[in-house]
Amino acid sequence: MNPKPPLYRDYIESNFKDYREYQRRALSQEPEMTKFLKKLLPCWLNTELPYRLLDIGCGNGNTCFHLNSQHPHWYYVGVDVVSGLIEDGRHLFSNIENLRLEVADAHYLESFSEEPFDVVLMWRVLQGLENWKQALRSAYSITKPGGHLIISTLLNDADVDLSIIMRDYSASGDIKDVTLRIFSEAQFRAYCMELGVQTVTFEKFNMPIALPRPERGLNTYTVDLMEGNKIQLAGGALVDHWKIAHIIKGDLTDANN
Template sequence: MPLPRILEPEVMETPETAAAYDAMDFTAVNTAFCEDLAAVLPTVEQPLRVLDVGTGNGRILQMLHQRYPHWQLTGIDLSPAMLAIARHHSPQLTFIEGDAKTLPFAAARFDVVISNSLVHHLADPQPALGEMLRVLRPQGTLFIRDLCRPQTLAELQALVEQYAGQDTPEQQQLFADSLHAALTLREMSDLLRTLPQPPQQWQATLTSDRHWTVVAQR
């Protein structure tokens, strides 16, 4: 029997939980995200307007700013605790408290919309996906990456051991809960396919043993 989806809280509410997440080493994962994003963009030389939805601790925007200081980077997240950490790491960047399901931006405001590890926090990701597309300019790039729920509990436990085996029990539980809450590639593809206004072009693929990635154009 396939592993069922078990939701986790939408927001990391406490400073302790946010700090535990921030202490986990996602350098390799974040580096891959930034490199894979750059590979699908038509250009990285222009001053692109980039929105990171569910920015969390802001580490990806921090890395993008180091690589592309001419980009206009904005992060939005619903967790004040995570945003406090993001602002501490990158005080020069713009971070906004807000809900992915009702983004406080005009339509077609951004050239690029990115999101990493947000979708598994959402009971129904469709409203947030629709909002990401709404604020993306025509022919802009949507780049989403998240965990992929394993087929079995044994596979989940193996992933936790492989990637969080040296972390604290609390951090291991955070990772396990996230894997339980994640969508499968098929579930994510079905969501995109059934959006009221689906993207003109999109591709959803498995990009690691624990991640899927969506690249789309409005």
């Protein structure tokens, strides 16, 4: 029997102080991918409407925080399985009345089924989950008919899924291994069709700025190529496959319901 792959959840909890600081830095230094999301949303949504948005795997809620600066008339719910990050976010954002943070597992979101969301966000989280298909099914099930499911993850053009075990020797906790997955875009699309999705589109994210190589850890950095192009790496692994999947939920019910 193959050993169970190391999970991002375990890595984060074991190295919580470091990851909390990483999440806090994202408040003062808005991630470029979040800026990219803010540019895409007006292309996909009527942003004047009072949407309810669920951010799955929200960390401390920093993505909701940045979205709220542009769309303060929306109502945000953020969920994460790491309770310490939720507690930190509640402390940081206690004055934001239209943001609620809860502890929840991305694989099991049935508690939200009675009041589904206009927009469901899975931002840089799917590639670190134990069962991505179950998590995607769960997210789709709590998206309103006509609503939007938006996912940023690592997708390649081959008919191959990759699973990389990364060992962070600089990690302060006992758990130093973490699994990073890069999905086949074709297989990802096929599974969306199984769920009843009629249309899924993809936008490639290209890092617009140079990121210096960190002294330690798995943080992303860039390497310059010819003609001003850049590639992204994390811990020495190529992670230049970031794409944003946009799914509009039709009137069809989930094929697995």
